[in-house]
Each structure stands twice: as C-alpha cells, then as structure tokens.
Amino acid sequence: MIEQRKLPAYAAGAIDVPFVIGFFQERVDVDTCWPSHSHPTHELLWNQRGASTVSVGPRMWTITPVLGVWLPAGALHEGRACAGSVCNMSHFGIDSVEPIALEPVPVVITPLLRLLLERLADPGLNPTSRAITEAAAMDNLEPAPGHLSIHMPQADLLQPIVSGMVDEPQPALGLQQWSDRLGVSGRTISRAFQAETGSGYSRWVASLHAQQAMEMVARGDDLQDIAQLLGFSSQSSLGAAFRRNTGFTLSTFRDSK
Structure with missing residues (x-):
C-alpha cells in the first residue's frame, strides 16, 4: 500500500x-x-x-x-x-x-x-x-550533462507496455511479441514511441532499464541480481548499457549508499 x-x-x-x-x-x-x-x-x-x-x-x-x-x-x-x-x-x-x-x-x-x-x-x-x-x-550547483530522464508515453496503444514494465522491472519483450499481443504491427508500435518520446521502442526500454537499475543500486540491491531481473546476460553487460545511456557507471551509485 x-x-x-x-x-x-x-x-x-x-x-x-x-x-x-x-x-x-x-x-x-x-x-x-x-x-x-x-x-x-x-x-x-x-x-x-x-x-x-x-x-x-x-x-x-x-x-x-x-x-x-x-x-x-x-x-x-x-x-x-x-x-x-x-x-x-x-x-x-x-x-x-x-x-x-x-x-x-x-x-x-x-x-x-x-x-x-x-x-x-x-x-x-x-x-x-x-x-x-x-x-x-x-x-557548485549546475545541471548535469547527459540524458538522465525518461519520457512516459501517454498513448492508449502503449499503456499495456508502459504500465507493465514500469510497475515491475523485467526483461523487455521484443517488438514482435508486443505486436502479437496488441494486434498491431511492430512498426506501428515503434512509430508511436517515436512520436511521443523522440526515440524508438528499443531506446525507450534502454532508458527505462537505466532508471530502474539506478534506483535498485541506490537502495542496495546486488548488481548481478539487477542484471538478471532486467534480462542482461551479465553484470558487465548491464554496466555497459547503463553507461551508454547515462554517462555514469553503476559503481558510482553503488558506492554512494
């Protein structure tokens, strides 16, 4: 609650x-x-x-x-x-x-x-x-460089994707899987993400996973557990994806807790 x-x-x-x-x-x-x-x-x-x-x-x-x-x-x-x-x-x-x-x-x-x-x-x-x-x-107060927020789409078509992934961190389904579930083409889904967020589905998922990883690291979760929960093959692959999306290393957040 x-x-x-x-x-x-x-x-x-x-x-x-x-x-x-x-x-x-x-x-x-x-x-x-x-x-x-x-x-x-x-x-x-x-x-x-x-x-x-x-x-x-x-x-x-x-x-x-x-x-x-x-x-x-x-x-x-x-x-x-x-x-x-x-x-x-x-x-x-x-x-x-x-x-x-x-x-x-x-x-x-x-x-x-x-x-x-x-x-x-x-x-x-x-x-x-x-x-x-x-x-x-x-x-000593200045804006941080890099892309460190995520845009939450509002379109009805995308709500099953957004609500499921935001409420429960999980590996991302592929576009074809969502296409089959929603009854529309993968191209339609990707275009809807692009129209609302300025990025396609894969980029949006990467940004969401970066935000979720940051939150889990900050509360003390194990990096390997986070990688597994989000569908990464290893802790190092999670770290590489996180750095590409944020410009930070996960250890920055782990060492701060």
Whole structure:
C-alpha cells in the first residue's frame, strides 16, 4: 500500500521565505506518493539514502544520493519514495538566488555540494558563515550533462507496455511479441514511441532499464541480481548499457549508499 500525501500548489514567489537556501529532510517509513503540487521556491531534491522519483508531466527522473533534480519555483510535479529512503529538500528563495535552469534538470550531488548543503541545516550557523556557504553552494550547483530522464508515453496503444514494465522491472519483450499481443504491427508500435518520446521502442526500454537499475543500486540491491531481473546476460553487460545511456557507471551509485 502506498501512502499519499497531498500538498498545495503554489505559484512562484507566492510566499515570502525567511531564507536564501533552506534545508529540510524526511525519513520515509512506508512507500509514499506526493500527488501533483508545486512550491513558491526553487527546489533541489536529493537523497541521503535510498531512491525516489519525481515526475513533471510525462518526464520522470530518479533521485539518489548521487543524482538530484532541480525544480524551478511553481513547477507542478509528483513524487514517489521507497520505504527506508531519507529524502533531502533544499529550497531556494527566488528573490535571493539566480535559478540554474528555468526547467527541471538533473544535478550531480558531489561530495563538496553535499557538505555545503548539509552545513546549511545548522541553525547555529552565524550570518557571515551562512552567506559564504550559500554562495559556495550556488557556485557548485549546475545541471548535469547527459540524458538522465525518461519520457512516459501517454498513448492508449502503449499503456499495456508502459504500465507493465514500469510497475515491475523485467526483461523487455521484443517488438514482435508486443505486436502479437496488441494486434498491431511492430512498426506501428515503434512509430508511436517515436512520436511521443523522440526515440524508438528499443531506446525507450534502454532508458527505462537505466532508471530502474539506478534506483535498485541506490537502495542496495546486488548488481548481478539487477542484471538478471532486467534480462542482461551479465553484470558487465548491464554496466555497459547503463553507461551508454547515462554517462555514469553503476559503481558510482553503488558506492554512494
């Protein structure tokens, strides 16, 4: 069972905040979903432990201790977190900082950036030290390179494919198998993926598997088990596919837990 937490939808700047960068943390004890909401501040989502996801429209990102997501103020988004995750939320006053992007973007949480953001959680930090730390955090905050999100198709034709693979990580069926199940040609399925996501079926599956592998590694699952679950012949083939799709190695996420 997933616990739902409803939050309000605020326009950018709708509420004045008494901080330049505020730090908030929550341990999630049960699988939790936050339906569509937005904040009056810019937000950086990043985890202390475990994995979560955030969706803006049809695009979804996986959040781990290594990879966060920047959300501009007022951006409607939905969130999910697995039980046992420790989720961090850094909020940025829109009148105090320049946004690093005007759309959602992934951010690499480097060890230095982590230390700076965590230091801002100290209520005893004196004003001078806080201002220096905030400036240093902004200097080290920038969008990550590479393709690190996945576009979830909305077409009715593709829902049996999308819902099955997203709800339960598994090896991908071939286009011919889906063609037989759905009663349409493989070319029709591929064109539907291309029209909605900008990539064909195989590329979409590769991106989905990369997101799922990232989430499973972040929560501590064994790499060989992940490879088998997703239909890869070996741990090394999973790692090679992951690097091709994200630019990262899986060990980056494994070593961060």
